[in-house]
Amino acid sequence: MSSDRPKLEFWYEFASTYSYLSVMRIETLAAKAGVAVAWKPFLLGPIFHAQGWDTSPFNLYPAKGKHMVRDIERIAGDRGLRFALPAKFPQNSLTAARLAIVGTDEDWVAPFTRAVYLAQFADGADISNRGVLEALLAGLGLDPAPTLARIEQADIKDRLKRQTGEAQARGIFGAPSFLVGDELFWGDDRLEQAVAWAKQG
Amino acid sequence: MSSDRPKLEFWYEFASTYSYLSVMRIETLAAKAGVAVAWKPFLLGPIFHAQGWDTSPFNLYPAKGKHMVRDIERIAGDRGLRFALPAKFPQNSLTAARLAIVGTDEDWVAPFTRAVYLAQFADGADISNRGVLEALLAGLGLDPAPTLARIEQADIKDRLKRQTGEAQARGIFGAPSFLVGDELFWGDDRLEQAVAWAKQG
Numbered sequence: 001m002s003s004d005r006p007k008l009e010f011w012y013e014f015a016s017t018y019s020y021l022s023v024m025r026i027e028t029l030a031a032k033a034g035v036a037v038a039w040k041p042f043l044l045g046p047i048f049h050a051q052g053w054d055t056s057p058f059n060l061y062p063a064k065g066k067h068m069v070r071d072i073e074r075i076a077g078d079r080g081l082r083f084a085l086p087a088k089f090p091q092n093s094l095t096a097a098r099l100a101i102v103g104t105d106e107d108w109v110a111p112f113t114r115a116v117y118l119a120q121f122a123d124g125a126d127i128s129n130r131g132v133l134e135a136l137l138a139g140l141g142l143d144p145a146p147t148l149a150r151i152e153q154a155d156i157k158d159r160l161k162r163q164t165g166e167a168q169a170r171g172i173f174g175a176p177s178f179l180v181g182d183e184l185f186w187g188d189d190r191l192e193q194a195v196a197w198a199k200q201g
Numbered sequence: 202m203s204s205d206r207p208k209l210e211f212w213y214e215f216a217s218t219y220s221y222l223s224v225m226r227i228e229t230l231a232a233k234a235g236v237a238v239a240w241k242p243f244l245l246g247p248i249f250h251a252q253g254w255d256t257s258p259f260n261l262y263p264a265k266g267k268h269m270v271r272d273i274e275r276i277a278g279d280r281g282l283r284f285a286l287p288a289k290f291p292q293n294s295l296t297a298a299r300l301a302i303v304g305t306d307e308d309w310v311a312p313f314t315r316a317v318y319l320a321q322f323a324d325g326a327d328i329s330n331r332g333v334l335e336a337l338l339a340g341l342g343l344d345p346a347p348t349l350a351r352i353e354q355a356d357i358k359d360r361l362k363r364q365t366g367e368a369q370a371r372g373i374f375g376a377p378s379f380l381v382g383d384e385l386f387w388g389d390d391r392l393e394q395a396v397a398w399a400k401q402g
Contacts, residue, residue, distance in 0.1 A: 051261075051262055060252075061252055061374060063372050063373070063374035064374050064375070066372060067372065067374070067385055067387050070384075070385070071386075071387070071391070074394065171264050171267060171268065172264070173262060173264035173265050173268070174265070183271075184268055184271070185272075186268050186272070187390075189388075189390040190272070193275065
């Protein structure tokens with residue numbers, strides 16, 4: 001990726017169902033448009049908590065949750081993706097998000113992120129489970145033990161906290177979200193528009 | 202409209218900004234696909250109230266509200282529509298919704314609905330104002346006084362109440378919503394998909 005390509009920031013939360021839809025297609029869409037993607041994992045929990053929610057709005061508002069599942073089933077079906085809501089929803093995404101911060105430094109954030117979403121939303125795995133994450137890391141040719149040790153260090157924990165704070169400060173209230181400079185786009189439905197916006201500069 | 206065309210139910214709330222986007226294009230999209238539209242005005246207020254909200258989520262969650270305005274500005278711009286949030290939001294839509302029930306019986310619900318949304322979201326008018334609604338009715342060649350008298354009758358008031366109850370019972374939690382049988386689609390982003398679903402039967 002050359003640094004002079006226009007840039008799209010992709011803000012996602014590992015427990016977010018609609019983020020799965022974008023995770024699986026953002027790289028090809030952006031590549032076709034000549035746009036570079038900056039992967040920005042963050043945590044929605046603190047942002048939801050700040051607006052008085054203690055869980056996903058899809059749990060708080062059951063009609064909305066029921067529609068979300070059916071909506072993603074229809075879209076995933078059209079795109080040839082498997083989708084099923086895991087037994088526990090939303091999952092605790094803290095460990096996966098910290099690993100993704102390491103992946104950002106070591107340039108494996110994109111394949112790692114796709115692997116985590118597929119495990120969770122296609123195969124029903126529990127992504128808060130250390131063994132699940134170890135297997136995903138190993139599957140990517142990485143050494144799980146030192147990678148999992150790395151996320152216990154304060155700098156990684158702090159960076160995820162700061163990234164979550166930055167999301168909130170820049171107006172992000174849900175996931176997936178896309179930023180081109182200060183221009184905010186929310187939802188997988190806006191991915192094409194966000195890519196086009198980045199391209200046009 | 203022949204009765205053997207596939208049918209799409211269009212559920213909308215007059216104060217809803219995203220409903221504006223669908224109101225202005227649903228008839229042409231459906232006509233091209235050979236699909237008949239059943240216009241179903243209802244009130245979101247009681248549905249929001251039942252889930253603990255006393256106003257629009259766009260007011261309750263300011264970051265979401267800020268994004269909504271910008272999002273609709275971008276989409277309306279692409280579609281050649283004017284859009285500005287009226288000074289008071291959300292507006293009281295009760296009178297407009299009752300008039301639309303009368304319009305359903307007398308076959309002017311579609312042009313009336315478009316006129317109300319344009320007045321509100323293109324021209325900033327207050328659609329709870331009786332004078333505004335009188336002018337819109339007159340502009341459609343209708344006689345405002347008897348039409349406004351009609352909505353004071355109990356059967357019209359009851360039908361709007363029942364229609365709102367039906368929306369809630371059938372899983373509707375926001376607007377615009379589209380129903381093809383029991384298949385629910387939420388949001389202007391799903392209009393094409395809902396029309397295609399109706400067409401395929």
